[in-house]
Amino acid sequence: MQLTDDEKAMRDGRDGRAVARAMDLLTRYGEALGAERLVETRNVTGTVTATTPFMRDFAEQRGGMDAVFSEFSLDSDEVVEIPRVKTFTSHLQLGFDPNEPERMGVSEETVTFYRKSEAFAGRMGVQLMNTCTPYQVGNVPTRGEHCAWMESSAVIYCNGVLGARTNTEGRESVGAAMLTSRIPYWGYHLDENRLGTHRIELDVPVESTADWGMLGYYVGEVVQDKVPVVDGVRAVPNLQRLKHFGAAAASSGGVEMYHLVGITPEANTFEQAIGKRRAVPTLRYGAAERRAVYERLNANGNRTEVDYVMLGCPHYTIEQIWEASVLLEGRRVHENCELWIFTPRAIKTLADQNGYTKIIEDAGGHIFSDSCSAMSRAVPKDTRVVAMDSAKQAHYLPAILGVEAWFGSTADCIDAACSGRWDGRLA
Ligand code: F3S
Numbered sequence: 001m002q003l004t005d006d007e008k009a010m011r012d013g014r015d016g017r018a019v020a021r022a023m024d025l026l027t028r029y030g031e032a033l034g035a036e037r038l039v040e041t042r043n044v045t046g047t048v049t050a051t052t053p054f055m056r057d058f059a060e061q062r063g064g065m066d067a068v069f070s071e072f073s074l075d076s077d078e079v080v081e082i083p084r085v086k087t088f089t090s091h092l093q094l095g096f097d098p099n100e101p102e103r104m105g106v107s108e109e110t111v112t113f114y115r116k117s118e119a120f121a122g123r124m125g126v127q128l129m130n131t132c133t134p135y136q137v138g139n140v141p142t143r144g145e146h147c148a149w150m151e152s153s154a155v156i157y158c159n160g161v162l163g164a165r166t167n168t169e170g171r172e173s174v175g176a177a178m179l180t181s182r183i184p185y186w187g188y189h190l191d192e193n194r195l196g197t198h199r200i201e202l203d204v205p206v207e208s209t210a211d212w213g214m215l216g217y218y219v220g221e222v223v224q225d226k227v228p229v230v231d232g233v234r235a236v237p238n239l240q241r242l243k244h245f246g247a248a249a250a251s252s253g254g255v256e257m258y259h260l261v262g263i264t265p266e267a268n269t270f271e272q273a274i275g276k277r278r279a280v281p282t283l284r285y286g287a288a289e290r291r292a293v294y295e296r297l298n299a300n301g302n303r304t305e306v307d308y309v310m311l312g313c314p315h316y317t318i319e320q321i322w323e324a325s326v327l328l329e330g331r332r333v334h335e336n337c338e339l340w341i342f343t344p345r346a347i348k349t350l351a352d353q354n355g356y357t358k359i360i361e362d363a364g365g366h367i368f369s370d371s372c373s374a375m376s377r378a379v380p381k382d383t384r385v386v387a388m389d390s391a392k393q394a395h396y397l398p399a400i401l402g403v404e405a406w407f408g409s410t411a412d413c414i415d416a417a418c419s420g421r422w423d424g425r426l427a
Pocket of ligand 1: 093132153160249312313314315342371373374375390393
């Protein structure tokens with residue numbers, strides 16, 4: 001791989017041992033990928049903090065958070081002193097909400113260690129947004145901006161909706177990127193890899209958030225890790241609909257980039273979206289495909305008694321919290337059911353200020369930040385049946401926790417929370 005003089009100086013230790021380790025890691029990573037060079041990035045999103053007892057023990061035995069970062073973010077057995085980040089970096093979701101340890105089944109000891117690791121990240125200059133949706137709390141890269149992001153639902157939003165450029169990075173590559181401002185120039189950083197490979201023609205209207213989740217789940221299943229171009233969208237989707245679409249497509253398949261003709265930034269026309277490819281296979285999404293997806297997402301549901309309603313995957317927007325509060329106002333969560341909603345810290349603050357948190361808590365629900373049930377592996381005690389409005393969470397939670405899952409609209413989920421029973425159906 002060709003390195004610039006500045007990159008060679010970083011590799012050779014000009015900026016200290018940690019930066020040298022980071023540049024060595026990026027060089028090895030880039031060579032394994034077949035990248036010819038690195039590209040400058042001024043936007044990194046990843047994970048630095050540590051939230052598990054394993055990490056706590058590792059830090060105690062090996063020399064604190066510098067040792068954790070050296071081993072798990074720089075692939076370095078040698079413990080090096082970690083400097084401040086060189087480029088803007090935001091933090092992703094974590095393993096639990098440190099303000100709700102008891103409800104999430106986390107010990108005080110783990111929370112104390114987590115607070116230390118969060119202070120370490122803060123000192124490094126990492127922005128503690130603590131969400132899988134950095135784009136809704138201030139990290140909104142511009143079209144064409146080269147980024148280094150982790151988290152599949154964020155990556156697909158970054159590429160598809162914002163027209164910024166990132167591959168799905170890991171803890172190690174973002175750790176190295178934040179210390180060097182560099183990432184290998186390959187994959188979705190390159191124009192040709194962003195062109196559409198499949199046309200998805202819509203034969204039915206796709207409007208609600210649940211509908212966009214179902215469409216995303218279908219698209220991921222049929223294109224896997226390719227680049228779909230969705231044509232025939234009749235109603236322009238908002239942020240939350242695209243959030244659910246992308247998260248679902250990245251779960252049932254490995255979609256990292258997509259186009260909606262006439263809507264997303266690199267698809268003013270179908271021809272622009274596929275560019276030099278000229279022709280691509282066409283798949284049709286109609287009533288039969290929609291029903292089949294709904295049935296697949298509900299294939300794990302059996303008992304109609306619902307123990308737990310989980311909302312906020314990906315993390316809820318303020319609009320979704322507002323909608324949930326309107327649906328809940330004056331009602332009561334059933335005594336045999338729990339309602340948990342997950343959102344970024346900043347949006348939880350806004351929900352508190354707007355009075356939505358009070359409405360939700362008065363009804364018996366709870367709002368958490370920083371994590372979710374899949375990340376934390378935390379659900380209310382004795383949960384066997386979960387209802388949710390996220391195709392992504394319906395895909396993962398049964399596999400992670402062995403629970404039964406129902407998928408439906410937000411209104412279906414709130415009804416289930418209040419009645420303790422699943423009565424959702426395809427509208
Ligand atoms: Fe976010 Fe958890 Fe879903 S991290 S995308 S809420 S699985």
